[in-house]
Amino acid sequence: KEWDIFYMHAHAPDHFYHLAINKLDHDPDPNLRKKLAELEKRMYISLDKMVGRILEAVGEDTVVAVSSDHGAVPTEPGSKWISINDILEQAGLLKYKNKENRIVDWSQTKAFEDRSCYIWINLKSRFPDGIVDDKDYEKVRWEVINVLHSYRDPNTGKCPFAFILRREEAIMLGLRGETIGDIVFGFYPEAPGEHGRQITSGEYSIGSMKGLLILSGPGIKKGVILKRQVNIVDVVPTLCYVAGLPVPKDCEGAIIYQALEDKDLHLTKLKKLEEKYRKLEETIRVMRSLTHAY
Template identity: 25%
Template sequence: MNTLLVGVDAACWPVVERLPDRSAVSTIDRLGNRGVAAPLESAIPPWTASAWPSLYTGTNPGKHGVFGFLRFDGYDWDVVNATDLCARPLWELADRHGLTSVVVNAPVTHPPRSFDGALVPGYTAPEDPECHPPGVLDAVRDHVGDYRLYSEGEVDRESAADDYRAFVRSRGAAFRYLADRFDPEFGFVQFQQTDTVCHEFPGDDDLLGAVYDAVDDEIAAILDACDPDTVILASDHGIGPCEGREFRVNEFLREEGFVETATDGDGMPTWVSIREGRLRGVGNGDEEGGFSGISGVSGALASAMGLAARAGFTTQRAARLVDALGLTEPVSRIVPDDLQRAGTERVDFPASVAYVRDPIELGVRINLVGRDPEGVVDPDEYESVRADLIDALESVRTPDGDPVFEEVAPREAHFHGPEAERAVDVVTVPADFDQSLVAQLYGERFGEPTEPWTHKRTGLVVAAGDAVDAEAGVGDPHLFDVAPTVCAALGIPRSDRMDGRPLPFVEPTDERRYPPREARERVGTEDEGVTETLADLGYVERVQDD
């Protein structure tokens, strides 16, 4: 193997320093000692679905087209997939130069395109995904045993370490099997559990150490089996404790006159289930649900709650009352989901001037005439509305008097390219990523974070091997620089569409204008399990039409 790219989701030096035993990253440390190691600045937004495409295409979301876990078509949405990706990934560039690639677990790669090699997709793919070539997943499962993309239900603390290790080992074993079968010049394997453990068990350093130890062992086994000339290890972003507040952006925008709301089904409801301090329910089919199987009673209650909502008594108000009385847990066991949804106050997207549709996008979308299905802002007023939004958001302070945002800027500050029109219009970057942004309406601007850990802007990069000149240093690396650096290690021209540049420790190759990536018809994700998994991890808010 010429070049191996190892992706370790959410890896960063502050997390490494938390590990109970530094030997859990002994292989990673050895690579850094042989070559270079440095912090790696992520892109905006620094989340898995948009950051990994930025890493493996070298472009900003305005070019590659993935801005978060959700793709919006007007006010409708779907989970993103590879038909949303508009820029060429590394393995397609390698293919154009006669190089074979093996890719395992890379996010937003389903359904795959044809190239010389093999691909088993990662996040946002369904549990039994289409792979390349057809049938390769069956061969992987025959060889390595159980290979799953997602956990089967919630993971409890007692079994978590074994579950995480099994996921990590399956990724490494699948990659080694495919590398042996296809003999690639380029390999890319991604490990997701280093991020997952921080969302599911935030602050559990023992579990964190177990996951990193398993990842480190798999990296060592891959190095031994594949003997790559050059190794580049990179993360998509960092992660760490959320030490600020939860800022409910749409609540603020409602107070400022930008957001309109609805409780009669005209708006798009958003809510998050299984969150501390919130009124939460179980599905009507759940055996623990007090109204399970009693559809008439449940429907009547839902209708009553809908009427109450129109009178101003919404689920959010009920949640605060129930929480104040200390009744959250008993109430959550008997209140079905459809009752909550009927009573949830919603952002009325078509009637609003501007709104947050997905907090992971890190920004506000303006409801523009001619662009959005029921736009209310005339194009002549676009810049003045955007300026008003920027001024309002820049002024927001936490209850302690600290700025909520370190940057509020027009989208052009971070997104440029043919897909930029689909981005938010105003980018909002939380201060130190210590403020948690949510889209729900709860009647108050601020609350305690529902996610105790959150993504951070700085990840890491490590590189060693024949193509790495450690004495040249690493410079000031950015996520966009990884793809052109891999191109340099492979000895192939980078695309002139890339926003990054080869890092100083490699000998740069030339730029080349590659033919445009052929567009293909978008397919829907249509997999409830994917949505549920992303929601359980806090990546998406559950969004559903009535």
């Protein structure tokens, strides 16, 4: 059976920048920075060869997309990893049974961090070891938010938080539903951490948290750099639209019309079909009239 969509994942850039971006940016050893820059170049040459082989295999009649879900930024020199749970512990909102092994004492914990940028209130109604009553939910939530706003990184003297939002306010970031934390936060790009914590539009020193999107193939404009913001959720509906496939019913993204040679692609096809149908009808009408002319 002929395939409709082929996709794959290459993890090399993600792995490389997790390991090397801080050293690449500000390591005091110039020789190490030079070696890492050469490794970075070799990595992209390898990826470029891979993309080239794919382009050769699929031919010119296939739309190809190269995209990423995030970028990478170095942390500010002198800064160290910031543990949200340690901040909560210092404020008396979280308790460890064994801090060395990060084992939490849930019987004395009101709030905790989970999944990079979420903080949960330890509600009795939600968790088996919860200790916070529903009536105290908002009170505890504001207590956590105030603690985070007042925090200063001891290594830089700065507040690392670009924003701290309640769950219901995070909808403007595209975050909603029961899997979203009670509190959502984002770090400034130079704050110590990694993607998931930093704001997605952040740029610092040699890095950027912005993702990448390259489109090529029939129906795609050539040599154009888009001025509109593109979100990762826009990739799938755009590829489906160009390929003539149905857009997933729960898709939240938008078609990137600015990248298309004909933004009315399917309307144009429909008009051409209607014109062909009209001509066919006219041909049939003429043939019938000739048949009954005797």
